[in-house]
Amino acid sequence: MGKFIHPDFVLESKTAQKLYHDYAEKLPIVDFHCHLSPKLIADNHKFESLGQIWLEGDHYKWRAMRTNGVDEEYCTGNTSFRDKFQKWAETVPSTIGNPLHHWTHLELARHFDIFDLLAPENAGKIYDKATEMLQQDEFRTQNLLKKMNVEVVGTTDDPADSLQYHQALKNFSIKVRPTFRPDNVLKTEDPEFFNAYISKLESVSGKKIKTLRDLISVLDERHAFFNEVGCKASDHGLDRLYYTPNFLDGADKSFEKVRNGEKLSDAETEGYRTYVMYELCKMNHKRGWVQQFHLGAMRNNNTRMFKKLGPDVGFDSIGNPQDANKISRFMDLLDTEDKLAKTILYNLNPSDNEMFVTMLGNFQDGKTPGKIQYGAGWWFLDQKVGMEKHLRDLSVLGLLARFVGMVTDSRSFLSYPRHEYFRRILCNHLGQEIDKGLIPNDQKLLKTVIEDICYHNPMRYFGF
Incomplete structure (x- = not known):
């Protein structure tokens, strides 16, 4: 029996094999979204x-x-x-x-x-x-990254983080960049947790947060600090995008209420979250960042295990299809004010694929190629069938050639072969289309498209 992992693994035709080995295989990796520990990298663990x-x-x-x-x-x-x-x-x-x-x-x-x-x-x-x-x-961690030909690592970091390890890595040959992940300021469903987190922000900023404006001011200061340390992006892991037309009315009162330990109504929660996301997205635009929205996870389904083990231990699943109207209204709100930053939308429910891709076309600005992006297959869609569907849907409803490519979204230092896996799937997809006569076998064009998706597009898009 031959090796299961062999040079042409996943590559089903001579055409696909040529595309992968000639153009994709040796490109550096730009892993702009992951959950690796910057401490473990800095310590060369x-x-x-x-x-x-x-x-x-x-x-x-x-x-x-x-x-x-x-x-x-x-x-x-x-x-x-x-x-x-x-x-x-x-x-x-x-x-x-x-x-x-x-x-x-x-x-x-x-x-x-x-x-x-x-x-x-x-x-x-x-x-x-x-x-x-x-x-x-x-x-050791640094050499594991070098061995896999990683050029950029985008970690995921809370606004209260000191970023001391990113600063320690400023002369490391691989760019290790923080990503601003302010999800905790939206978690008003548990006032005790929320207020403990606000206290943490007060401690790191040295400022009291008594009002909603105080909170936004401190977040903006932390945003500016992240920018100084080389941050190029924010990330938002949300069940969905929030929007209500009257979000400017009463958000400050809702903040006061949860600060006093009271629970918010559904309407108050929607207004508060819309307001805070609106302000955060304006910061992203102001500093020229990319904003990423990971939408649709249904988290902590198993109450018994959540109480025993806490979050992020494997009891999450795909949520309901997203509300297209709220996505449209929120993005339109920012676009109307010319405050819509470069944006990557990731969906978790595969039934949202086509809606997400067509939503992108509503807010392209005609200046920045691929300004609004359809993010790579994420979490439960980060597999061969999910990626193949992603590539097909983006091809027929958007511009595959402008895609910013793959991320590991992983906490493991061994996970970098996922980029290889994606590249093989990409080249196999293109090879199948070529062999069917649906894509021209123009090697100059194919070389450009593959090299752009795997390397050049994300480097340009994020400004690494």
Whole structure:
């Protein structure tokens, strides 16, 4: 039996193989949205084991393990990483058809030169070999990034963060840029959490936040500080975009109410969130940033496990289709005032694909190529079928050639083969269209399109 991960993996034709190997394979990686720890990069951290680097914090794997009947102790519990890895190895054969099966074997191949299929019977051997390799300096975090030919890393950072690690990395050969993620100022559903967070902002800013205007002023100061440290983008992980026509009326009263520990009504929440997002987006425009909206996650569905483990441990899912009217009205509000920044919209519900792509065309400005972008397949859509649909929908309803490409959206330092995975899928898609006679086999044109999507477009778009 030949290797599962081979040079033409995913590439189904000679045409696709030529496109990938000639144009995409060796391009640097621009990972403008991820959740890597800047501290681990700045510290040039060495991981203790394959279990630690692979299973610590990876809710994708945890979901699969739970579905395979693995006890929680082997996911988020305190058992050893070797034992957790054994349970992961027992799960991997059942992930056939799931992107985890592809990612697992791409990561073993690219980082550790291991081409065996992971299974219970060889788990110990693979674990020991990879763990031994991880003790070498070339497997410290900075060298892992260099080995994968990463040129830019865009981390995800709270406005209250000090950015000390980004500042420590200013002379690092790879650009590690912060991304402004102010989601916590919208979380009014829990007044106790909200007020604790406002206190944190007060502490880092040295200013009292008594009114809504005080909050906006402090956020603007933090925004300016992020800009000084090299930030080029904001990111907003929202259930949806908010909009109500009368958002300017009463938002300050709503802020006072939640500061006093009271819960807001649905109408008050919508008004407050619309107002704060409106102000944040004006800041993004003022400083020439890109704003990213990750829309549609239904989070923390399992109350029992949320109380036990907290958020971001694998109990989230795809939410309802998005409200096209609210997206349109909010973007139109900013556009009417000429305050609409470069914007990337990511959807999580695949039924929103076509709506999102057609929404982009409403707000292009005729000056900035691809100003409003359809973001790469995200989270549950970050898989072969999801990416193929993304590429088809963007091609027929927008301009694929202006697409800013892939992100890992990952907390794992081993996840960079996801860019390779995307590039193979992109070249296979184009190869299929060429072989059908639907795209011309013009190598000069194809080289430009592929190199732009994989590298040049994001570099230009963000100004890296």
